[in-house]
Amino acid sequence: MSPTEEIDDSSAPLIEHLAELRNRLIHSVVAFLIGMIICFTVATPIFNFLTAPLCQVLAERGQDCDLIFISPQEGFFVAIKVSLLGGFLLAFPYIGLQMWRFVAPGLYKSEKGAFLPFLVASPFMFVLGASFAFYVVTPLAYDFFLGFQQFGTEGEAVVDGAAPLSVVFQGSAQEYLNLTIKFIVAFGLCFQLPVLLTLMGKAGLVSAQGLGNVRKYAVVGILVLAALVTPPDVITQVILFVVVYGLYEVSILLVRRVEKKREEQLRADGYYDDEEFEDPLMSEFEEEDGK
Numbered sequence: 281m282s283p284t285e286e287i288d289d290s291s292a293p294l295i296e297h298l299a300e301l302r303n304r305l306i307h308s309v310v311a312f313l314i315g316m317i318i319c320f321t322v323a324t325p326i327f328n329f330l331t332a333p334l335c336q337v338l339a340e341r342g343q344d345c346d347l348i349f350i351s352p353q354e355g356f357f358v359a360i361k362v363s364l365l366g367g368f369l370l371a372f373p374y375i376g377l378q379m380w381r382f383v384a385p386g387l388y389k390s391e392k393g394a395f396l397p398f399l400v401a402s403p404f405m406f407v408l409g410a411s412f413a414f415y416v417v418t419p420l421a422y423d424f425f426l427g428f429q430q431f432g433t434e435g436e437a438v439v440d441g442a443a444p445l446s447v448v449f450q451g452s453a454q455e456y457l458n459l460t461i462k463f464i465v466a467f468g469l470c471f472q473l474p475v476l477l478t479l480m481g482k483a484g485l486v487s488a489q490g491l492g493n494v495r496k497y498a499v500v501g502i503l504v505l506a507a508l509v510t511p512p513d514v515i516t517q518v519i520l521f522v523v524v525y526g527l528y529e530v531s532i533l534l535v536r537r538v539e540k541k542r543e544e545q546l547r548a549d550g551y552y553d554d555e556e557f558e559d560p561l562m563s564e565f566e567e568e569d570g571k
Contacts, residue, residue, distance in 0.1 A: 304378040311374040316367030323359035326366055327453070330460055333418040334451070337426055347453040354454045361457055365464075372403060398479050402472060409471030412523070413463040421463070421516045463516075466509040470524050474531045481535035488536035491528075498528055 319326060335345035349355050380399055384392055430447035480486045491498075506520040 300382060304382045308371070308375040308378050311371040311378075312367050314367075315370030316363045318370065319366030320359060320363040323362045323366075326362050327358060327457065330362070330414075330457065333414065333460070334422050334456060336419055337422045338449075340423075341426065341429075343449070347451050347456055349454075350452050354452070358453050358457055361454075361461065365461060376403065395479075398475055398482075401475050405471040405475055406468040409467040409469070410464045412471075413467035414460075417467065417516055417519055418460060418463050420519070421510075424515050462509070467520070467523070470505070470509075470520065471527065473524065473527045474534055477528075477531035478534040478538060481538045486535060488532050488539060491532045491535060495528075499525065502528070 331345065331347065334347075338345045349358075376399060380396075383395075387395065426449055428447075429449055477486060477491065481488070502521055502524045505524065506517040510516040510520055
């Protein structure tokens with residue numbers, strides 16, 4: 281066999297994998313576009329639903345829930361952003377299925393059983409985080425922001441010195457949508473922390489002891505994250521910090537549980553006989569360092 285033929289034979293599996301990946305990506309993009317078109321046709325009801333936290337706070341203050349368009353094209357871009365968010369949420373199960381069908385043939389049966397629960401838990405945790413942001417965080421944040429309005433009990437201007445002054449919220453629909461989506465996406469992604477760290481623990485990339493040792497650095501990182509992904513108000517930053525740090529502690533417990541199950545499996549397989557747990561992979565590293 282000539283060298284050229286050997287190269288062609290060795291490149292065939294790579295070409296097949298790339299073709300398979302292309303087909304999966306095409307299917308995912310088509311599903312996303314279909315979901316986006318569906319959401320575009322009902323963009324107004326979806327946007328009205330997303331305004332519920334703001335309308336609730338305004339109603340408690342005796343104000344009408346009115347948002348305005350400050351540019352002619354703003355209504356169109358609002359519908360596009362609603363369609364993008366809704367289309368992704370609708371298509372995500374199908375996109376996840378395409379990812380799974382691409383990765384699954386290269387996994388052993390035991391690996392499939394280990395990876396599948398994380399694939400199911402990831403969208404569940406995102407929806408849980410998004411729901412927490414929408415129903416808990418955003419009403420508190422908007423109540424804080426709207427507290428800086430300045431008008432009387434009957435809507436009249438407040439007399440401040442010689443000239444009356446009235447400062448009333450007249451929000452841009454696009455700005456409101458941007459802020460609400462930022463809350464939803466930020467908390468949805470932060471709720472992925474237990475899934476990510478547990479999966480890394482399953483792969484042996486992190487340990488419960490290691491996560492506990494860097495706890496003080498994690499606190500600083502979470503504080504920086506809370507300052508970056510939330511508006512500059514103390515309420516939402518504190519809520520995000522408390523939630524993410526709680527998820528970090530939960531992740532440590534989950535990783536410790538994964539390590540315990542791995543220890544029991546290794547004992548059952550006869551990798552060590554003593555009662556003290558010793559990871560075979562760590563033993564190999566220690567032997568190499570000793571040499």
